[in-house]
Amino acid sequence: MFQPVPPAVEYGLTPLGTTLLEPLSAMADRAVRHAPETGEARSRRAPAREDLDRVPRGTRDGSGRA
Template sequence: MSAANMHVPAPLDTALPSPVPGDEHEQCPVTDVLRRVGDKWTVLVVVLLGQRAHRFNELHRGIETISQRMLTRTLRGLEEDGLVHREVFATIPPSVEYSLTPLGKSLLEPLSGLAKWAIANQPAIAASRRVNNLPSRNT
């Protein structure tokens, strides 16, 4: 957002311009983070790494439907953002272990809050979808 909106302590504390300029929305740090955590696999990978460090194949086996390519892309993106640390061990063949950085660990609390909200409100969301004849996203 504009310079006035860059250090907003909470989304509702600052009035947004109307309409919100597209370039401001694209440059917003919140939009950037939501793009990262809003993809199909990132939250699951972060949660698994929040439990303990994993080797690549452990992660791949632990997420039933993710492809190797998509897991690689997800881990690379998280590493680029400073959320995941990749450590290569000089074994034959070389092995790689992934763990959360302190920044990545700091994401676990807000993700937990979002998860609690989603679980608590899922029945109301499903009921609203039924009333509005929309398909459930859980089936």
């Protein structure tokens, strides 16, 4: 017979993990505060930069070689 409800699982941060709450919250707050400026900067970037975004990580020309 199958149980219709999965067992309950509780998740939580370790004491070390809780030390990240303040700096991560500060980063998130900064991102929200500067979202308009970030959007403007992205819209101003050169079209050639968009081509670079499609190049696989660790390569210069998209060939798969470093």
